[in-house]
Amino acid sequence: xxxxxxxxxxxxxxxxxxLAKEVPSKSVLSLRLAETRSADIGEVLEExxxxxxxxxxxxALLDILSAERAANVLGYLPGESQLEVVGKLDDSQVxxxxxxxxxxxxxxxxxxxxxxxxxxxxxxxxxxxxEDLKRLASYEEGTAGAIMTSxxxxxxxxxxxSQAMMRVRQTAPDAETVYQLYILDSDGQLIGTMxxxxxxxxRPGAIVDDIMIKDVISTxxxxxxxxxxxxxxxxxxxxxxxxxxxxxMVGIVTHDDxxxxxxxxxxxxFHKGMSIxxxxxxxxxxxxxxxxxxxxxxxVLLVFANLFSGAGIAYFEETIAAQVALVFFLPLLIGSGGNxxxxxxxxxxxxxATGDVGVKDWGKLLGRELLVAGSLGITMAIAVTPIGIMRxxxxxxxxxxxxxxxxxxxxxxxxxxLPFVLERFKVDPATASAPLVTTLIDASGVVIYFSxxxxxxxxx
Amino acid sequence: xxxxxxxxxxxxxxxxxxLAKEVPSKSVLSLRLAETRSADIGEVLEExxxxxxxxxxxxALLDILSAERAANVLGYLPGESQLEVVGKLDDSQVxxxxxxxxxxxxxxxxxxxxxxxxxxxxxxxxxxxxEDLKRLASYEEGTAGAIMTSxxxxxxxxxxxSQAMMRVRQTAPDAETVYQLYILDSDGQLIGTMxxxxxxxxRPGAIVDDIMIKDVISTxxxxxxxxxxxxxxxxxxxxxxxxxxxxxMVGIVTHDDxxxxxxxxxxxxFHKGMSIxxxxxxxxxxxxxxxxxxxxxxxVLLVFANLFSGAGIAYFEETIAAQVALVFFLPLLIGSGGNxxxxxxxxxxxxxATGDVGVKDWGKLLGRELLVAGSLGITMAIAVTPIGIMRxxxxxxxxxxxxxxxxxxxxxxxxxxLPFVLERFKVDPATASAPLVTTLIDASGVVIYFSxxxxxxxxx
Numbered sequence: 001x002x003x004x005x006x007x008x009x010x011x012x013x014x015x016x017x018x019l020a021k022e023v024p025s026k027s028v029l030s031l032r033l034a035e036t037r038s039a040d041i042g043e044v045l046e047e048x049x050x051x052x053x054x055x056x057x058x059x060a061l062l063d064i065l066s067a068e069r070a071a072n073v074l075g076y077l078p079g080e081s082q083l084e085v086v087g088k089l090d091d092s093q094v095x096x097x098x099x100x101x102x103x104x105x106x107x108x109x110x111x112x113x114x115x116x117x118x119x120x121x122x123x124x125x126x127x128x129x130x131e132d133l134k135r136l137a138s139y140e141e142g143t144a145g146a147i148m149t150s151x152x153x154x155x156x157x158x159x160x161x162s163q164a165m166m167r168v169r170q171t172a173p174d175a176e177t178v179y180q181l182y183i184l185d186s187d188g189q190l191i192g193t194m195x196x197x198x199x200x201x202x203r204p205g206a207i208v209d210d211i212m213i214k215d216v217i218s219t220x221x222x223x224x225x226x227x228x229x230x231x232x233x234x235x236x237x238x239x240x241x242x243x244x245x246x247x248x249m250v251g252i253v254t255h256d257d258x259x260x261x262x263x264x265x266x267x268x269x270f271h272k273g274m275s276i277x278x279x280x281x282x283x284x285x286x287x288x289x290x291x292x293x294x295x296x297x298x299x300v301l302l303v304f305a306n307l308f309s310g311a312g313i314a315y316f317e318e319t320i321a322a323q324v325a326l327v328f329f330l331p332l333l334i335g336s337g338g339n340x341x342x343x344x345x346x347x348x349x350x351x352x353a354t355g356d357v358g359v360k361d362w363g364k365l366l367g368r369e370l371l372v373a374g375s376l377g378i379t380m381a382i383a384v385t386p387i388g389i390m391r392x393x394x395x396x397x398x399x400x401x402x403x404x405x406x407x408x409x410x411x412x413x414x415x416x417x418l419p420f421v422l423e424r425f426k427v428d429p430a431t432a433s434a435p436l437v438t439t440l441i442d443a444s445g446v447v448i449y450f451s452x453x454x455x456x457x458x459x460x
Numbered sequence: 461x462x463x464x465x466x467x468x469x470x471x472x473x474x475x476x477x478x479l480a481k482e483v484p485s486k487s488v489l490s491l492r493l494a495e496t497r498s499a500d501i502g503e504v505l506e507e508x509x510x511x512x513x514x515x516x517x518x519x520a521l522l523d524i525l526s527a528e529r530a531a532n533v534l535g536y537l538p539g540e541s542q543l544e545v546v547g548k549l550d551d552s553q554v555x556x557x558x559x560x561x562x563x564x565x566x567x568x569x570x571x572x573x574x575x576x577x578x579x580x581x582x583x584x585x586x587x588x589x590x591e592d593l594k595r596l597a598s599y600e601e602g603t604a605g606a607i608m609t610s611x612x613x614x615x616x617x618x619x620x621x622s623q624a625m626m627r628v629r630q631t632a633p634d635a636e637t638v639y640q641l642y643i644l645d646s647d648g649q650l651i652g653t654m655x656x657x658x659x660x661x662x663r664p665g666a667i668v669d670d671i672m673i674k675d676v677i678s679t680x681x682x683x684x685x686x687x688x689x690x691x692x693x694x695x696x697x698x699x700x701x702x703x704x705x706x707x708x709m710v711g712i713v714t715h716d717d718x719x720x721x722x723x724x725x726x727x728x729x730f731h732k733g734m735s736i737x738x739x740x741x742x743x744x745x746x747x748x749x750x751x752x753x754x755x756x757x758x759x760v761l762l763v764f765a766n767l768f769s770g771a772g773i774a775y776f777e778e779t780i781a782a783q784v785a786l787v788f789f790l791p792l793l794i795g796s797g798g799n800x801x802x803x804x805x806x807x808x809x810x811x812x813a814t815g816d817v818g819v820k821d822w823g824k825l826l827g828r829e830l831l832v833a834g835s836l837g838i839t840m841a842i843a844v845t846p847i848g849i850m851r852x853x854x855x856x857x858x859x860x861x862x863x864x865x866x867x868x869x870x871x872x873x874x875x876x877x878l879p880f881v882l883e884r885f886k887v888d889p890a891t892a893s894a895p896l897v898t899t900l901i902d903a904s905g906v907v908i909y910f911s912x913x914x915x916x917x918x919x920x
Contacts, residue, residue, distance in 0.1 A: 005818060005820075035675065037677075037695065039694050039695050039696075168660075169660065169661065172657055172660070172661060178657050179639045179656070179657075196639070196656070197632055197638050197639075200628075200629065200632070201629065201632060215495065217497075232719070233716070233719050233720065233723065234499050235497065235499050236499075236716035237716075238698075238715075255698075255715045255716070255719070256693070256696035256697075256715070258719070259692070259693050259715070259718070259719050259722065260693065262719065262722060262723065263693065263722065263726075263814060266723075266726040267810055267814060269730075270729075270730065270733070270806055270809075270810040271806065271807070271810070273730070273733065273806065274799075274802050274803045274806040274807075274894065275799065275803065276803050276806070276807070282811065282814075282816035282817075283807045283808070283810075283811045283816060283817060283825075284811065284816060284817055284821050284824070284825060284828075288828060288831055288832055291828075291832050292832050292835050292836065295800070295803055295832065295836060296835075296836055296839055296840075298799075299796065299799055299800060299803075299836060299839075299840060300839060300840060300843050302795070302796070302799060303792060303796055303840055303843050303844055304843070306791055306792035306795050306796065307792065307847065309791035309792065309795070310788040310789060310791065310792055310847075310851075313787050313788050313790075313791070314788055314851075317784055320784055320787060321781075321784050324777055324780055324781050324784075327773050327780060327787055327790075328770040328773050328774055329770060330773075330787075330790070330791070331766055331769035331770065331773070331790070331791075331794060331902045331903075331906065332763060332766035332767065332769060332770055334791060335762070335766050335769070335898065335899060335902055336759065336762070336763055336766065338895075338898070339734075339735065339758075339759055339762060339895040339898075339899075340755070340759060342734050342894060342895065343734045343735065343736050343755050343759075343895075346730055346731065346733070346734040346736070347731070347734075347736070347743045348743070349730075350727055350730040350731070350743075351742065351743045351744065354723060354727060354742075356742035356743060356744060357742075357743060357744055358465060360465070361744050364744070365743075365744060368744075368748060368751070371748055372748055372751050372752050372755070375752050375756075376752065376755060376756055376759060379756055379759075379760060380756075380759060380760060380763055383760050383763050383764070384763055387767065387770075391770075391774075434734065434802060434894045435798075435799040435802065435803075438795065438798070438799075438898070439795055439799075442791045442795055443791075446791065
């Protein structure tokens, strides 16, 4: 069964207890680790590594594991924790670990090391390994190249089914997946694909070229990782082949890595939706200074944007001074408009991220928003009218109700349109965050509310 | 290659053109459909089905496809579109489609039909099929049972490797995946698992029980679908076996379905973050009435919550009347507090959803937030001070700066703690939406601001 938090804590305590003994029993520890999954060991180690006092224990445990298992466990740790561990090991230990890691994880870790360490490690590698690592490490973060692995099963064009099957058995130990096979011509160009399932039911003497699927779904090495995740999800792929500018195959992105990308992209969008920049690590681990910087930028920018609301108020100071009761409804009105607008913006931003909403749908969605936001505005105006009458009489109630409809409708349309405008100007639509949208609506709401008040109340 | 929006539109236009001819060429259409992937045909059909005028074209295209292919394409359509199609078909056509669908998709579609139609279809099914369908259709939405398929490869305990391989070849055509095999004892209990890769490299005469992995990661049929997705992601599984209360195996959830669940759960959380209820369909397709209902509930509730801000203002009416310039800074201060608080809440809610933040981390995170929010407050206070001096002199500037620090700090701590409090009371932490958090901070901000103003300004 999968371990829950509690059993993970028990496991951790057990391991620490054993290690705290004068002569820890290596066989007890080995046994306990052998029966635990790498992902779970990873979670326990991650906690230990964070805690300076427990770090030696984490290193001792990694030392007990075989190099292959240790590399596997390391792959489940966030980059920062991997770096912490590698910092305590000498070059030959690191080399052994790198050798056993998947080629994608190897490149990720390598990219985190400092220049000197990288040079030292590269010098001790075989030529082929070195070139492969340098190539994988060179792809820009956030692209297909940076998340792909070069450990896939390639089949040469012209092979028979039984030759291909032999090749699968040979490559099985190292490949990330053996269930999808890629057929390459003599130039290394990707000309077809087939599943192991297809291969298994094919006639042994058949040529793979005759049974492969020729129209392969693939992606370019420089395409954005969120597009990679979307293709894998849309076509239910086990792995997506990656090709370079010359259509030569350079790697695959497996379904599990695509799922991880989708999750981290969603997290990034959640944060963007509140005007938080991209964090390098989880919120509980990221450095405080970084968290501050990623939050402060928009907050301060919006302080100045908020001055427009203040300016609006200053402009209507006379109206306000004449009827201070107006202020009572100010937070309510601009707050309601902001909420409705943030809803509309989020619906569009998420729809665009999942591919449900496209730029071409703009007209249709505008019409829909007009109807829905109008109904919302009227409902909220009805809700607020009795309070308006109670607080300031019928005239004030009319001002408030009218303002409510106008502000909610205006705010919703603004929130809905902003992501499309941003997309149009090649800015990430997720920039239409709740704080930005509500700040814009605050300023407009002030003007709308006090304009209506000045118009209707000064005549009465 | 994967098709982009433009080529999909071209494909659609081509198909519609051919169908508009007096005698459309079936072979032209067949060929075009044969070379297009089911996921892409699904996208084209989805658009056609939405448009009443194009619906007959969609039905004509489905009619050209083989039942197997049509069922496959149908699986890529949202439930509403499937229902639209099935509504135009007679029972025997629907039966043929259902037969060819994966067992999970079959159950989903079946659940959308009305009682009469369901009864009529069930009567015409074979006993075994009927029971399987009724069972799968009976699981509550949002659980492992509702997303699993019963088309997996089971191996009887005691089989040899070569017997198992034979079984794989036999079940291959119907199984969702043949790459992970499940070993069941005579009671149907799940006692082990192995990958096809392991099976392929094993000695043909070996007994599967001796080489299988006995500690299987599985989930209960009633566990929440988001937990299923999280387990699949954490352990990088191809499929997660599902067991009933008696530990009997009842199905598997495949990696692609888990990825779809993760996406729709993220979308739900995005919407919840703006106080929008769970939508039955994408934002561009969902019924307007439903969209209205899912948005209006919290909006109206928050109108009343916003009255607390109004009440606060009413309480301080004298202070305001004495210095109307105070109102200038009101939207700015409560807006800034709301933004910082919404950031803090979102960081926690998303962290909890991805498993990065647990209830046990509360103390540590509170300390971190105290430091970060304090720094944010001070920075924003510094930014606003010159404006305070310009608008109302040093005394007012001091009131505004002091209020800014206090409101941002208070708002951030409130936003950070609310998800934990909700989780504690078994309410979904995502209920701590930006609108709720900002409304709460608005009310508190009014009180904080005018209290400080009353204290400092009445003495001067």
